[in-house]
Amino acid sequence: MKLREFENIKFTDGGVCAAKGFRANGIQCGLAHSGASVTKKKNDLALIVSDKECTAAAVYTTNKVKGAPIIVTKEHIRNGRARAVIVNSVNANTCNADGVEKAEMMCRLAAKELGIDENDVIVASTGVIGQILPIEPIAGGMKELAEGLTYDGNPRAVEAIMTTDTMPKEVAVQFEMGGKTCTMGGMLKGSGMIHPNMATTLTFITTDADISAELLQRALSDVVKVTLNRVSVDGDTSTNDMVCVLASGTAENIPVTKENADFEMFRNALYALMMNLARMMARDGEGATKLIECAVSGADTDKTAEIVAKSVITSSLFKAAMFGEDANWGRILCAVGYADAEFDINEVNVKIGSEKGFIDVCKNGAGVEFSEEKAKEILGEEVIEIIISIGNGGGKAVCWGCDLTYDYVKINGDYRS
């Protein structure tokens, strides 16, 4: 799947190590849980560290059930500063009485090995909920993990956060701010576990841009709303979602401390990065064979457009039809119709498209004749676009989802052990 291009933003390699001064590593420390029947040989513990202290920002899951690492990370970046990230897969360290204690131990172990303050460490976990996190493998592996840190260690780190992901998800971008070239890179894990128990998203982003913690947080909060918050694989909000950004200032741009043109540039770059990560995540949703991009325009507000687009991409019936490559526009209109938003259904138009072209399937709320053959050709592609207009307003939104397949049921219906 091609990356979506943006003006003034160049893609580059290196993921979380793309920006100057960031090292990373990933190892298999051996966290496989007790119920596991098959232990895939893959990394399960990652470390990212910046050569100098960074400003930091994060956004967390809104689930009332929160993983212990989230509680600890929130506390650690309260001062807007951080320098390292320690993250494990396999076990979510959630709903455990000793969860916070274990998450703090992970920070302490990493900090000791790196010679930094444990309060400068961000911690994250993903995996099965409600199983005690064994700290021994993490403690035992920390020395090797830290010693193996390199400025090109991103492939080992991204592997450590992968679960049922069928491909690693990394993007890095370069952009100019005040005559200086800045770099930003990120990695994301998709939905699934080796022994799948939840659709968890963790995203880690590093940049050498110089930006205040306050504006870093503002940019991140803005961009999350229109990227990660607009993706649905199965409608389940996880307990451990977290996205965080570290900004080191090594690029030596004029520090971004207010909402000026440089801030706009930074936010655009973050959008380009996270939007592409979001598309990769949807494309690689559990069992998915296709990315579905649904764009709604003509709404009274962006919020209304988002509600309608989300209603379409979360409809199980629509998703199953996409798997079947069936231009069943009735299901799209049905999902538009039950969206909890105000608009006139008689003004709804729907187009279906892909690299093979676009066709109108519905105008003014009623079906129009179209070539089923052409529709089949369009829907045979990997990236499907659903273009909906619902009136004459200026509100618009794009949301991303995937098809619903046998493999989704297989992955999630399999018994844990």
Added chain:
Amino acid sequence: MKLREFENIKFTDGGVCAAKGFRANGIQCGLAHSGASVTKKKNDLALIVSDKECTAAAVYTTNKVKGAPIIVTKEHIRNGRARAVIVNSVNANTCNADGVEKAEMMCRLAAKELGIDENDVIVASTGVIGQILPIEPIAGGMKELAEGLTYDGNPRAVEAIMTTDTMPKEVAVQFEMGGKTCTMGGMLKGSGMIHPNMATTLTFITTDADISAELLQRALSDVVKVTLNRVSVDGDTSTNDMVCVLASGTAENIPVTKENADFEMFRNALYALMMNLARMMARDGEGATKLIECAVSGADTDKTAEIVAKSVITSSLFKAAMFGEDANWGRILCAVGYADAEFDINEVNVKIGSEKGFIDVCKNGAGVEFSEEKAKEILGEEVIEIIISIGNGGGKAVCWGCDLTYDYVKINGDYRS
């Protein structure tokens, strides 16, 4: 699956013909749509008629896209009276420019054959959205349909509204009001089409009780909220949902015209009927192998309890785990946690049960030890109960769903033609 029993209410046979003075029939008139590759030999047109005029009430889908029959039925029962129901499957008569005209023609054709006023006819359709309804098969079959009406014709009628339903869904109850025995019977279609395009529910109920149109509507509106509105197969609200009740007064009870004890009795009977139909619908949801009953208590309000219970039964991850017979309580807690309602997650307790017994899996928001073997035995049953308490409030609700299976994807991923 056994019917759920209620005090002072007796189950009986006969479906929509159980109450005195109601005849029904169903025929195959030949509505198979153009894209159909396999035409299952089954009835597709049903008629229900009362010997005397009835009070009538109905509740409709809230989807902005409304089937034409809904528009016509609303108009016809505006005066609170009706005498017959004409209903077809295969074609939803929705999103068609001539939809209302065709729905009116169906009423006129039935009325003419029955010698009644066309405004006394309720019309309903279910099937593919956006295909023109051919009126010829309906016109051609109407004479045979009317001539074949009998006081035990309910099996032919219920077959005509079945689509991918794997079993007919009928319930009838008897109860006493003011010393008279009253009877009430109903039929419902589950989620799916021969060439499945939407999860549509149609429910038709007849009774010989004497009750004013106003109180009939009140009872129906109350009961729908806690039965049909608490079922989710796949979260898709259809465009053609309709439930209607005809009450003939033939039982000669003291007419129910105010909210007295008789009204309570009537409403309880309607609840017993519709709750059992709702359970049958969830059990027979597309591809389902299990009925999932989720009861939430201890909420501040019934609404809060309902939001939490719905969050659980609509979680794809939870539903897939139920298919896998996996006591993955983490997914239940996760769905409880992202429910849009106020409560303390640390007060949440979860039990899983069935005819094989009950086990605690989560107390005060954290996991408790349980026998996986016992859990497996419990989850091997056809009816699974998830019992959740979320605090000390008096609010409670029960919702019904089903597991998510390969067959759901198969049924809905198949191409229409």
